[in-house]
Amino acid sequence: MDRCVVLVDAGYLLGASASLLAGEPSRSRVMVDHTALIASLRExxxxxxxxxxxxxxxxxxxPERRPLPEHRRLRVLPRVTVRLGALTRAEGRWVQKGVDAxxxxxxxxxxxxxACADVVLVTGDGDLLPxxxxxxEHGVAVHxxxxxxxxxxxxxxxxLVGEADERRxxxxxxxxxxxSLREQLPPFPSSGPPPEIAKILAAPPASPRPAAAETPAPPAEPEPSAPHKVVPTPKDLAGRAQAHVQPAPQPVAPAAANGPVLRWSSDRGYVDRPAEQPCAADSLPTLAQLTTAEQRWADREEDITAIGGDPHEVGQVFARRWTERLGDKERLTxxxxDYPRIPHKVDGELLRYAxxxxLLAHKDDQIDEHDRYAIRAGFWKELAARVPGGEQIVVDD
Structure with missing residues (x-):
């Protein structure tokens, strides 16, 4: 058919871009506007x-062929299909498997x-030659x-270059x-040692001291014999009276008497909250408790087709669904x-949704600290726009 298809090896495209712009093939050195890149490829x-x-x-x-946020952003774009191979760790470096196949x-x-008359290949791997x-042989022109x-x-x-019909x-x-090249922080300037240390380091080495004439050591005097030490038997130890000393009673700290104190870190400083005083927001239901089977199916459809996976966006989507299904927004006031503390059950559900x-780091399947901050910031920003009283809350993006 009179149509064209583009096959992109992302490892080659982004790695070569990083080599050209940053001098090394690390994809982490560059930032990619995937929407603009796809539009440029199509044009x-x-x-x-x-x-x-x-x-x-x-x-x-x-890793494990699970799409990353960039893959989720790409696959919701029109006329784009994402195919994932496995990313495995071998000999201290990441190796992709199955992409060429x-x-x-x-x-x-x-x-x-x-299905097409022309195919555009953006790759450099000779394994694609067959x-x-x-x-x-099937009549397709290869660019x-x-x-x-x-x-x-x-x-x-x-x-590949020799076999291609056209090359650009x-x-x-x-x-x-x-x-574009990702900006990197300049290295912290190394300050020299303190002046007193520098003076010691700059001093010339001391001249060796002349060896003194060796004098024979006086003969060692015989040590006096130690008196015979009597070792008590178990019977002697059992017969000894033991002193019973009662320790003085210690005053009980108010925090210990009232139970453990939880300390929450936030931009308002440390907030102490006794464990025996539950937060009022802890009684609010979770999103799972408010979601019907039909809504759960619709949520999954929206997640697959419309949500790109940006941490801030994920927090906003979760907060939107939670507030809409709770119904009574006055109940959320x-x-x-407890701001910036999210109710414990809701916070756990939010991170599981993310x-x-x-949004999992490769180490120990934990969400990155920066991503957790962005997820919760998106949650609070959406609530501030929907729940009465939120206009006083300033949320950093």
Whole structure:
């Protein structure tokens, strides 16, 4: 059919962009505007092939093949399909598995089914050579796109370059429309040692002291024999009287008498709250208790198709559903007395909901501290706009 398809190896595209802009192939060194990047790919593909776009396939890897926030943002864009391989740890570095095989299978299937007339490949891996040859045998024109290399040389397999029908290079100007260098904090200047320490370090080494003439040591006098020590038997120990000393009674601290004290950290400082005094907001129901089966299905549909997975957005979506289903917003006003503390059950439910969007660090499956802050900030911002009394609350984004 007279349509074009774009297959993108995200590891190659973003890694080569990082090499060009930051001097190293670490994707963490660059920031990507995925919406602008997809729009640029579509515009360039339709311009060069002269055909309308059928679809953009985005091939990437993720731990346990669970989509990360960037993958969730991509797959809700029109005409974009995300395919994920596995990201595993091997010999101290992350290695992607199954991405090349998935690209090969998709390329061969598209050509075999005559789903498109032209295919644009954004990759540099020579493992795709058999798939490229198979696509050409089925009458598909193959366009190979490369990214401008940092050293001015090829960053693609020469076999791919030789087999492609058309080849284009995406230069720095094209890349910087949607990819930018992430700013890094400058290293903290190293201050020298204190003056008194520097003076000691700068002093010349002391001259060696001349060796003194060795004098023979006087003969050791025999030690006097120690008196015989009597070791008490168990019978002697059992017969000894033991003194019974009663410790003086210690005054009971008020906090201990009233139970343990919980200390909450917030921008208002430390807030002490005795454990025996439950918070009024703890009696509020959780979102799960307020959600029907039909609403649960609708929530999942919205999560898959419309929620990008940004931590701040996740907190806002959760708060919106919670306030709407609680109904009586006056009932929620008690929550302001405990700000910034979220009721314990609701907070746990909020973090579990955020975990669905891949907001988990690779270590110990814990949500990153920065993401937790953003999730809760989004929660409070949404509540401030919906619940009476929230206009006095200032939430940092």
């Amino acid at each position: 360039r593909a339709e311009e060069e092939t002269g055909l309308p776009l059928l679809r953009i396939y985005w091939f990437d890897a993720a 998935a690209m090969h299978a998709e390329l061969s299937e598209l050509a075999r089914n005559r 798939g490229m040859m198979s696509a050409k 190979l796109w490369a990214l401008q290399a940092a050293d001015g040389d090829f960053n693609q397999s020469e076999d 290079v995406l230069d720095r100007d094209w890349i910087t429309r949607s990819v 008690v929550i302001w007395s 975990a669905r969007f891949g």
